[in-house]
Amino acid sequence: MTGTATDLRAALVDDLDDGFAAVVRTYQGLLLGTALRLTGDRPAAEDLAAEAFLRAFRALRDYDAGRIAALELRGWLVTVLLNEHRNTIRTATRRPALSGVPVPERAAPDPGPADVATRADPALAAALAALPAVQRDAVVLRHVADLDVPGVAAALGVGEGTARSHVSRGLARLRTLLAPPDRSAP
Amino acid sequence: MSDPLLARLDPPDVGKDLTPRVVDTFATTRGPLGEVLVARSAEGVTYVRPVDDDADHTGFRAEYRRRLGRPLLPDDGPVPAIDARTRVDLRACSPFERDVLDVTASIPAGQTRPYGWVAREVGRPAAVRAVGTVLARNPVPLIVPCHRVTKADGSLGRYMLGEAAKARLLAAEGADLGRLAAFTTAGVVLIGSDTTGIACLPSCHHARRITDAHRVPFRSAAAAREAGYRGCRVCRPGV
Structure with missing residues (x-):
């Protein structure tokens, strides 16, 4: 894994276009899977992952070799994806007529089983969207993209203790959002 | 887990x-x-x-x-030849650039329109220079036919692939460059028909049908207007 990342960084420094094609091949599974968790919808996930890759490429154009050599590609790419997703949510909120990610006050009470055919889980996506951004980012980096806590902390630019606390608060909030409704309530 | x-x-x-x-x-x-x-x-x-x-x-x-x-x-596969029907992807363009390219793509083969015409058609009649800038850096020349856009006097003007290429392309599309150049030399930018009272740009196919006896040359849109002419609805010369 580390070997792969080192090779990819060298490839990017050597030839940005060639290197980036290799980055897409290596990380598209991760970005598509993460995007599917965030959007809960196949076409939206493909749009989001493709847009995130292009945004990453545009950023890399201005990076010098030293900065590329220091990049933690996995965490960086997922962070770019999360930022792109946040912009999509904002745009969808500003322009509700456009189809986009629904942003409920609370997630739908009965999540139902995940869609097996498309592996999409819209209820989980809605619950993630309802989290405070920093908790969503922390949960996604840790438990969707599978970064370790130091990786999450680096990606968020916070200390490890803070990262851990964002992850655990985010998970707790998710559990509440996804809990079955209390039938005894009026 | x-x-x-x-x-x-x-x-x-x-x-x-x-x-x-x-x-x-x-x-x-x-x-x-x-x-x-x-x-x-x-x-x-x-x-x-x-x-x-x-x-x-x-x-x-x-x-x-x-x-x-x-x-x-x-590209490792065979790439089809390009022409005016080739599908383009202009997502990288600004809305203004796209408007300019869309309008330019509407100019019929073998005909020419001045930069000011394109500016008028995109709804920014004062943006003649900006139109020139967009077309000078047209991402898809030959597909979006910026070679059909000329200077205000009808002379061909600059082209990314050279002025000679511009003339060759227009000639291949059937433009009568000699006739158009003669109008430019004479300072004629519009041609009216005294039977219809309609004024056209010289390369409009309606203008080409006006017989010598009924052709009325104009040096400006204002002159055509003052003479009581209206603009052709096909080439929309701004009269």
Whole structure:
């Protein structure tokens, strides 16, 4: 894994276009899977992952070799994806007529089983969207993209203790959002 | 992973190759004037430039990176020749640039329109210079026919592939360049018909049908207006 990342960084420094094609091949599974968790919808996930890759490429154009050599590609790419997703949510909120990610006050009470055919889980996506951004980012980096806590902390630019606390608060909030409704309530 | 929430967060394998959507390709192919360099996305042709002498096409690729901001690799398959019907992808353009290119694409083959006409048609009649700038850096020349846009006096003006190429393209499309040049020399920018009271741009196909006896030349739109002429609804000369 580390070997792969080192090779990819060298490839990017050597030839940005060639290197980036290799980055897409290596990380598209991760970005598509993460995007599917965030959007809960196949076409939206493909749009989001493709847009995130292009945004990453545009950023890399201005990076010098030293900065590329220091990049933690996995965490960086997922962070770019999360930022792109946040912009999509904002745009969808500003322009509700456009189809986009629904942003409920609370997630739908009965999540139902995940869609097996498309592996999409819209209820989980809605619950993630309802989290405070920093908790969503922390949960996604840790438990969707599978970064370790130091990786999450680096990606968020916070200390490890803070990262851990964002992850655990985010998970707790998710559990509440996804809990079955209390039938005894009026 | 016994926690069901963590299992649910675990990303699925979507199993889809995004490469065609993210990485564009380029190759040398045939255009109306010979070989050109053509870059394509999954949506259409994004960039066309004259062939260069550099085997690596370093300048072309650097310009593509700067302007389009998308990764670009050599195309390994056969690339179809380009012409005015080739599908383009103009997502990298600003709305104004797209408007200018759309209007330019509406100019019929073999006909010409001045920069000011394009500015009027996009609803920005004062933006003549800006139109000139957009067309001078047209990402897809030969497909979007910026060679059909001329100076205000009807003279051909500059072209990315050279003024001679502009004339060759128009001649190949059936434009009567000698006739148009004669109007330019005489300072004539509009032609009216005294039987219909309608004024056209000289290359409009309605203008070509006006017989010598009924042809009334005008040096400006204002002059045509003062003479009581209205503008042709096909070439919309701004009268």
